[in-house]
Amino acid sequence: MSHWEEKYRTKVIPWDRGAVSPALLGWLDDNELQAGRILIPGCGHGHEALELARRGFQVTALDIAPTALTHLATELHAAGVDAERVCADALTWQPAQPFDAIYEQTCLCALDPNHWAVYEQQLFAWLRPGGKLFALFMQTERAGGPPYHCAVPEMRTLFPSTRWQWPAGEPGRVGHPNGFFEFAAELTRLG
Numbered sequence: 393m394s395h396w397e398e399k400y401r402t403k404v405i406p407w408d409r410g411a412v413s414p415a416l417l418g419w420l421d422d423n424e425l426q427a428g429r430i431l432i433p434g435c436g437h438g439h440e441a442l443e444l445a446r447r448g449f450q451v452t453a454l455d456i457a458p459t460a461l462t463h464l465a466t467e468l469h470a471a472g473v474d475a476e477r478v479c480a481d482a483l484t485w486q487p488a489q490p491f492d493a494i495y496e497q498t499c500l501c502a503l504d505p506n507h508w509a510v511y512e513q514q515l516f517a518w519l520r521p522g523g524k525l526f527a528l529f530m531q532t533e534r535a536g537g538p539p540y541h542c543a544v545p546e547m548r549t550l551f552p553s554t555r556w557q558w559p560a561g562e563p564g565r566v567g568h569p570n571g572f573f574e575f576a577a578e579l580t581r582l583g
Protein backbone atom coordinates (compact mmCIF):
# COMPACT_ATOMS: atom_id res chain seq x y z
CA MET A 393 0.00 0.00 0.00
CA SER A 394 1.38 3.45 -0.90
CA HIS A 395 2.08 6.11 1.70
CA TRP A 396 -0.84 8.12 0.29
CA GLU A 397 -3.33 5.27 0.23
CA GLU A 398 -2.52 4.51 3.87
CA LYS A 399 -3.19 8.18 4.76
CA TYR A 400 -6.63 8.12 3.14
CA ARG A 401 -7.54 4.76 4.67
CA THR A 402 -6.60 5.96 8.17
CA LYS A 403 -8.13 9.41 7.52
CA VAL A 404 -4.91 11.25 8.37
CA ILE A 405 -5.29 13.91 5.68
CA PRO A 406 -4.39 17.33 7.16
CA TRP A 407 -4.05 18.82 3.66
CA ASP A 408 -7.77 18.35 3.00
CA ARG A 409 -9.72 21.60 3.49
CA GLY A 410 -13.00 19.69 3.50
CA ALA A 411 -14.28 22.25 1.01
CA VAL A 412 -13.47 23.88 -2.31
CA SER A 413 -10.31 25.98 -2.23
CA PRO A 414 -10.95 29.74 -2.24
CA ALA A 415 -8.28 29.94 -4.93
CA LEU A 416 -10.41 27.96 -7.38
CA LEU A 417 -13.53 29.96 -6.50
CA GLY A 418 -11.59 33.18 -7.10
CA TRP A 419 -10.38 32.05 -10.52
CA LEU A 420 -13.95 30.99 -11.41
CA ASP A 421 -15.41 34.31 -10.20
CA ASP A 422 -12.83 36.17 -12.31
CA ASN A 423 -13.68 34.06 -15.39
CA GLU A 424 -10.07 32.91 -15.65
CA LEU A 425 -11.26 29.31 -15.95
CA GLN A 426 -13.41 28.66 -18.99
CA ALA A 427 -15.44 25.44 -19.39
CA GLY A 428 -13.42 22.78 -21.20
CA ARG A 429 -11.24 19.75 -20.55
CA ILE A 430 -9.47 20.10 -17.23
CA LEU A 431 -7.13 17.76 -15.38
CA ILE A 432 -6.70 17.72 -11.61
CA PRO A 433 -3.57 15.71 -10.73
CA GLY A 434 -3.34 14.59 -7.10
CA CYS A 435 -7.04 15.44 -6.69
CA GLY A 436 -7.41 13.78 -3.28
CA HIS A 437 -11.03 13.81 -2.10
CA GLY A 438 -11.75 16.04 -5.07
CA HIS A 439 -13.75 18.98 -3.71
CA GLU A 440 -12.49 21.01 -6.68
CA ALA A 441 -13.26 18.20 -9.17
CA LEU A 442 -16.84 18.08 -7.88
CA GLU A 443 -17.22 21.87 -8.10
CA LEU A 444 -15.91 21.97 -11.67
CA ALA A 445 -18.08 19.01 -12.74
CA ARG A 446 -21.11 20.80 -11.28
CA ARG A 447 -20.24 23.82 -13.41
CA GLY A 448 -20.10 21.80 -16.62
CA PHE A 449 -16.36 21.27 -17.00
CA GLN A 450 -15.11 17.97 -18.49
CA VAL A 451 -13.05 16.90 -15.50
CA THR A 452 -10.36 14.24 -15.27
CA ALA A 453 -9.39 13.65 -11.64
CA LEU A 454 -6.17 11.70 -11.10
CA ASP A 455 -4.70 10.31 -7.91
CA ILE A 456 -2.42 7.49 -6.88
CA ALA A 457 -4.65 6.61 -3.91
CA PRO A 458 -7.73 4.52 -4.82
CA THR A 459 -9.52 5.35 -1.56
CA ALA A 460 -9.42 9.07 -2.40
CA LEU A 461 -11.00 8.38 -5.79
CA THR A 462 -13.68 6.16 -4.26
CA HIS A 463 -14.62 9.06 -1.98
CA LEU A 464 -14.85 11.36 -5.00
CA ALA A 465 -16.99 8.84 -6.90
CA THR A 466 -19.47 8.79 -4.03
CA GLU A 467 -19.62 12.60 -3.93
CA LEU A 468 -20.10 12.85 -7.69
CA HIS A 469 -22.87 10.26 -7.62
CA ALA A 470 -24.65 12.07 -4.78
CA ALA A 471 -24.48 15.34 -6.74
CA GLY A 472 -25.73 13.71 -9.95
CA VAL A 473 -22.67 14.72 -11.97
CA ASP A 474 -19.71 12.85 -13.42
CA ALA A 475 -15.98 13.13 -13.92
CA GLU A 476 -13.37 10.78 -15.27
CA ARG A 477 -11.39 9.25 -12.43
CA VAL A 478 -7.90 7.88 -13.05
CA CYS A 479 -5.89 5.95 -10.50
CA ALA A 480 -2.31 6.34 -11.72
CA ASP A 481 1.13 7.76 -11.02
CA ALA A 482 1.30 11.36 -12.22
CA LEU A 483 4.95 10.82 -13.11
CA THR A 484 4.16 8.30 -15.86
CA TRP A 485 0.47 8.59 -16.83
CA GLN A 486 -0.34 9.82 -20.35
CA PRO A 487 -3.79 10.93 -21.54
CA ALA A 488 -5.18 10.18 -24.99
CA GLN A 489 -5.71 13.91 -25.64
CA PRO A 490 -4.20 17.09 -24.18
CA PHE A 491 -6.16 19.29 -21.78
CA ASP A 492 -7.24 22.93 -21.98
CA ALA A 493 -6.32 23.48 -18.35
CA ILE A 494 -4.77 21.84 -15.30
CA TYR A 495 -5.65 22.64 -11.70
CA GLU A 496 -2.53 21.77 -9.68
CA GLN A 497 -3.41 21.96 -6.02
CA THR A 498 -0.42 20.70 -4.06
CA CYS A 499 0.41 17.53 -5.99
CA LEU A 500 3.84 19.00 -6.74
CA CYS A 501 4.65 19.47 -3.06
CA ALA A 502 3.68 15.84 -2.43
CA LEU A 503 6.36 14.62 -4.84
CA ASP A 504 10.00 14.19 -3.95
CA PRO A 505 11.87 17.21 -5.42
CA ASN A 506 14.07 14.74 -7.33
CA HIS A 507 10.95 14.09 -9.43
CA TRP A 508 9.91 17.69 -9.98
CA ALA A 509 11.61 18.06 -13.37
CA VAL A 510 9.80 14.97 -14.67
CA TYR A 511 6.52 16.31 -13.27
CA GLU A 512 7.04 19.66 -15.02
CA GLN A 513 7.51 17.75 -18.28
CA GLN A 514 4.30 15.86 -17.60
CA LEU A 515 2.35 19.08 -16.92
CA PHE A 516 3.72 20.60 -20.13
CA ALA A 517 2.86 17.52 -22.20
CA TRP A 518 -0.64 17.20 -20.69
CA LEU A 519 -1.60 20.74 -21.80
CA ARG A 520 -2.34 21.91 -25.30
CA PRO A 521 -0.23 24.88 -26.45
CA GLY A 522 -1.80 27.97 -24.89
CA GLY A 523 -3.37 25.84 -22.16
CA LYS A 524 -3.46 27.15 -18.59
CA LEU A 525 -1.82 25.76 -15.48
CA PHE A 526 -3.58 26.97 -12.33
CA ALA A 527 -0.93 26.24 -9.73
CA LEU A 528 -0.90 26.40 -5.95
CA PHE A 529 2.65 26.31 -4.66
CA MET A 530 2.83 25.12 -1.05
CA GLN A 531 4.86 27.27 1.34
CA THR A 532 6.16 25.48 4.41
CA GLU A 533 9.41 27.40 4.99
CA ARG A 534 11.00 24.23 6.33
CA ALA A 535 13.27 21.50 5.03
CA GLY A 536 11.97 18.07 4.13
CA GLY A 537 8.50 16.84 3.38
CA PRO A 538 6.00 15.99 2.15
CA PRO A 539 4.75 18.59 1.84
CA TYR A 540 7.94 20.03 0.32
CA HIS A 541 8.47 23.78 0.26
CA CYS A 542 7.88 25.20 -3.24
CA ALA A 543 9.90 28.42 -3.10
CA VAL A 544 8.79 30.85 -5.80
CA PRO A 545 12.31 31.45 -7.21
CA GLU A 546 12.72 27.68 -7.50
CA MET A 547 9.32 27.44 -9.21
CA ARG A 548 10.41 30.09 -11.73
CA THR A 549 13.40 27.90 -12.56
CA LEU A 550 11.33 24.71 -12.69
CA PHE A 551 8.71 26.38 -14.91
CA PRO A 552 11.05 28.46 -17.13
CA SER A 553 9.88 31.45 -19.15
CA THR A 554 10.97 29.63 -22.33
CA ARG A 555 8.14 27.13 -21.71
CA TRP A 556 5.69 28.97 -19.44
CA GLN A 557 4.32 32.48 -19.38
CA TRP A 558 4.10 33.76 -15.83
CA PRO A 559 1.65 36.46 -14.75
CA ALA A 560 2.97 39.93 -14.01
CA GLY A 561 3.47 40.73 -10.34
CA GLU A 562 3.77 38.50 -7.32
CA PRO A 563 1.64 35.34 -6.91
CA GLY A 564 -1.41 35.71 -4.64
CA ARG A 565 -1.36 34.16 -1.17
CA VAL A 566 -3.94 31.50 -0.20
CA GLY A 567 -4.25 30.50 3.44
CA HIS A 568 -4.64 26.89 4.50
CA PRO A 569 -6.22 25.56 7.74
CA ASN A 570 -3.13 23.38 8.29
CA GLY A 571 -1.14 26.53 9.10
CA PHE A 572 0.83 26.67 5.86
CA PHE A 573 -0.14 28.78 2.89
CA GLU A 574 0.10 28.50 -0.88
CA PHE A 575 1.10 30.92 -3.63
CA ALA A 576 -1.39 30.93 -6.50
CA ALA A 577 -0.16 31.49 -10.05
CA GLU A 578 -1.83 31.10 -13.44
CA LEU A 579 0.78 29.98 -15.97
CA THR A 580 0.28 29.58 -19.71
CA ARG A 581 1.95 26.79 -21.67
CA LEU A 582 3.96 28.28 -24.52
CA GLY A 583 4.74 26.63 -27.84
Ligand SMILES: C[S@@+](CC[C@H](N)C(=O)[O-])C[C@H]1O[C@@H](n2cnc3c(N)ncnc32)[C@H](O)[C@@H]1O
Nearest residue numbers: 396407408434435436455456457481482497502
Ligand atom coordinates in the same frame (compact mmCIF):
# COMPACT_ATOMS: atom_id res chain seq x y z
C1 LIG B 1 -1.12 17.20 -0.48
S1 LIG B 1 -2.28 16.08 -1.14
C2 LIG B 1 -3.40 17.19 -1.97
C3 LIG B 1 -4.74 16.57 -2.29
C4 LIG B 1 -5.76 17.54 -2.86
N1 LIG B 1 -5.28 18.17 -4.07
C5 LIG B 1 -6.11 18.57 -1.82
O1 LIG B 1 -5.69 19.72 -1.94
O2 LIG B 1 -6.83 18.20 -0.87
C6 LIG B 1 -1.38 15.32 -2.46
C7 LIG B 1 -2.19 14.34 -3.28
O3 LIG B 1 -1.38 13.84 -4.34
C8 LIG B 1 -1.55 12.44 -4.44
N2 LIG B 1 -0.29 11.90 -5.00
C9 LIG B 1 0.92 11.81 -4.40
N3 LIG B 1 1.83 11.30 -5.23
C10 LIG B 1 1.19 11.07 -6.40
C11 LIG B 1 1.59 10.54 -7.66
N4 LIG B 1 2.87 10.15 -7.89
N5 LIG B 1 0.67 10.43 -8.63
C12 LIG B 1 -0.62 10.81 -8.42
N6 LIG B 1 -1.06 11.32 -7.26
C13 LIG B 1 -0.16 11.46 -6.25
C14 LIG B 1 -1.84 11.96 -3.03
O4 LIG B 1 -2.50 10.73 -2.98
C15 LIG B 1 -2.68 13.13 -2.51
O5 LIG B 1 -4.04 12.93 -2.76
